[in-house]
Amino acid sequence: MIIRSFGGPEVLEVAQVPRPEPGPGQVRIRVAAAGVNPVDVQTRSGALAGAGIHAPRDVLGLGWDVSGTVDAVGAGVRGFAAGDRVAGLCDRPGLALKAQAEYAVLDAGAVALLPDGLDLVAAATLPLNALTAAQALDLAAVEPGGTLLVTGATGAVGGYTVEIAARSGARVVAVAGGRDADLVRGLGAWRVVPRDGDLAEAVRTAVPGGVDAAVDAASLGVRALDAVRGGGAFVAVLGGAAPPALRGTRVYHVWIRADGERLAALAAAGLTTRVAGTLPLADVAEAHRRLEAGRQRGRLVLVP
CATH class of the missing domain: 3.90.180.10 (Medium-chain alcohol dehydrogenases, catalytic domain)
Known part of the structure; x- marks a missing residue:
């Protein structure tokens, strides 16, 4: 092609x-x-x-x-x-x-x-989607028990991000539509917040002070950044979608790279x-x- x-x-x-x-x-x-x-x-x-x-x-x-x-x-x-x-x-x-x-x-x-x-x-x-999710989570560096916001949680990258992060012990707040709430909970999401409305307010209600990090698979930019605590981490998935590093947030962009060894581990992990x-x-x-x-x-x- x-x-x-x-x-x-x-x-x-x-x-x-x-x-x-x-x-x-x-x-x-x-x-x-x-x-x-x-x-x-x-x-x-x-x-x-x-x-x-x-x-x-x-x-x-x-x-x-x-x-x-x-x-x-x-x-x-x-x-x-x-x-x-x-x-x-x-x-x-x-x-x-x-x-x-x-x-x-x-x-x-x-x-x-x-x-x-x-x-x-x-x-x-x-390959593309699960590796992007795994490499984004490397940048987010959320410790077990920490909190992670995932936008676009029903998409290919977002879904793998939710599942991999939850398996690593993170408490995942997933952004999804109402009809997809059960899907993302099945992937391991701890909380589900709606796409519409005040995203930061909804997230900060669930996690006072804001989440430790966000992986922005839906390119929401500053809407998602506002849900991250000061000094936290923000990972943009799509090119040009990284917001300014407000409140000392560490802002990254994940640029996918091939990694056969990592891919083999993901393939063997039984992901959804x-x-x-x-x-x-x-x-x-x-x-x-x-x-x-x-x-x-x-x-x-x-x-x-």
């Missing part, structure tokens, strides 16, 4: 290209599933190019999440063999060939072995994966339209 120009879903193109060969330290994966994420829409529209995230080029590939089976390994690769079930993250935005393809080549360090019980389609929702639906690769434009329409519960996944 490639684009040759920026625009709407009509610019998406299925291209016939030679099968990529793995170089030294790389793994070739026969793709079983590839997730569709907001970053794919931002690539297609030109938003990432406009933000200087990748250099201009004639052809751009799409897709960050991939799962499937190892097809070939390059020189010097250890720990992977043909037939292994794996997932991986293609975290370089400007490549001509990425994960939404029949075959994908990734650095071995970006690839994780999968447990036998994890379905390959479900596994394709993990949510597949919103599957579509064939050729119908990727429909996946983009659904993603732009919003309110997807989980991730759409492309299959060959």
